[in-house]
Amino acid sequence: MTDTLAPNPGAAPGPGIEGSLAGWARTIAPSALREILPMLTRPGLLSFALGMPAAELLPGEAYVQATRRVLDGGALPLQYGVPHAALKRQIVEMMAERGVDCTEEQVFLTTGAQQGMSLLARLLLEQGGQVAVEAAVYDGIHAAVRPQSPQILTVPSDAEGIDVDALEAMLEAGARPAFVYVIPDGHNPLGVSMSLERRVRLAELARRWEVPLVEDDAYGFLRYDDAALPALRAIDPEWVLYVGSFSKIFAPGVRVGWIVAPQALVSILSILKHGSDLDVTTTAQRTLSAFLDAGALPEHLARVRAEYRARRDAMLAAMEHCFPKSVSWTVPQAGMFVWVTLPPGKDAVELLRRAVDEEQVAFVPGAAFCAHDPGQAARCMRLCFASMPVERIEEGIARLGRLLGGTIRIGAVPLV
Ligand SMILES: Cc1ncc(COP(=O)(O)O)c(C=O)c1O
Structure with a gap:
């Protein structure tokens, strides 16, 4: 199904400042x-x-202790700063649990997964371009792409995740989405996780049609059954841009997430991010890093x-x-x-x-x-x-x- 994001029928340009939007x-x-x-x-x-x-x-008490350790060393964490290298290294280690082999240079810190999605949308999507999402999906993706007024292509899903056959048919029929947004594990709202076969087929499609996949792994570390399936990025590190978050595994209030992307894209992401905020809260980065350093996450x-x-x-x-x-x-x-x-x-x-x-x-x-x-x-x-x-x-x-x-x-x- 194809459509543009629904305009508000009652919203004519108003007088005054609204007319300037x-x-x-x-x-x-x-x-x-x-x-x-x-x-x-x-x-x-x-x-x-x-x-x-x-x-x-x-983890309130652990956060207090980690903050104390960070600020005991002086007030520098309250200063402007560059992205915290230690936190990036720790994320590289965490990614191994998702089967992803990446380097510090490929990790880009964001203010939550939501900012990651918004930055990737700005990076990949032209004004009025196409983007493919599942028919029922986390509404934050719509918010992230909205400024580009995209044409939304909706793909059905079933108990194994996004319907790869339907996506393939769409591509064969001429659709050229700037990216496909997927939530392979613990889908919001569907509660499904993609089968391994689906993951492999989706990655193959992305490569064959040269369509990037934006993999939202907000829930990938929150799994309840023993057999963890690899993140999509573990299957294809070139065409999959991975979005991670500490919101569900630590606390949403710290507002720390990350993107794993090819290094060449990381420097562009950094320019984009500087346009709206200069850095992820410097104290939050360091406090989280101190928490991870104490080995408290497992x-x-x-x-x-x-x-x-x-x-x-x-x-x-x-x-x-x-x-x-x-x-x-x-x-x-x-x-x-x-x-x-x-x-x-x-x-x-x-x-x-x-x-x-x-x-x-x-x-x-x-x-x-x-x-x-x-x-x-x-x-x-x-x-x-x-x-x-x-x-x-x-x-x-x-x-x-x-x-x-x-x-x-x-x-x-x-x-x-
Ligand atoms: C699928 C999905 N992606 C991203 C987010 C946003 O996460 P964050 O708090 O890291 O911005 C959420 C929040 O509920 C979510 O459900």
């Missing part, structure tokens, strides 16, 4: 997620909505993985128990999300309204992840299993099940 900014429409945000953040809700790490697992990650695994299992078991048989869902091997599909004819936005009003439970409706006509995603919902403890997950799923099962059993009050 660049074309893309004048036609910008608020994202679907932002529109339902007030509903999702009502106090007192059992919320499966936002993809937040569990607050009680954030233990922290093991704890987070074990807890999220237990929460995932609790959610899956509760859904099995409480949801009608007509409801299906993905079984995530990584990440934070389960994607639930309701029976045909149901509308997840309507279900959300009832869930919030009648059961004080929130989730994100599938349509919020689609740039265009949501199609089947209109009857899907994304549930985050990471942010609440097991008892609250069980309670929340039981309430949702009551809503779903009750309606389906009685058949009198339609869900939508």
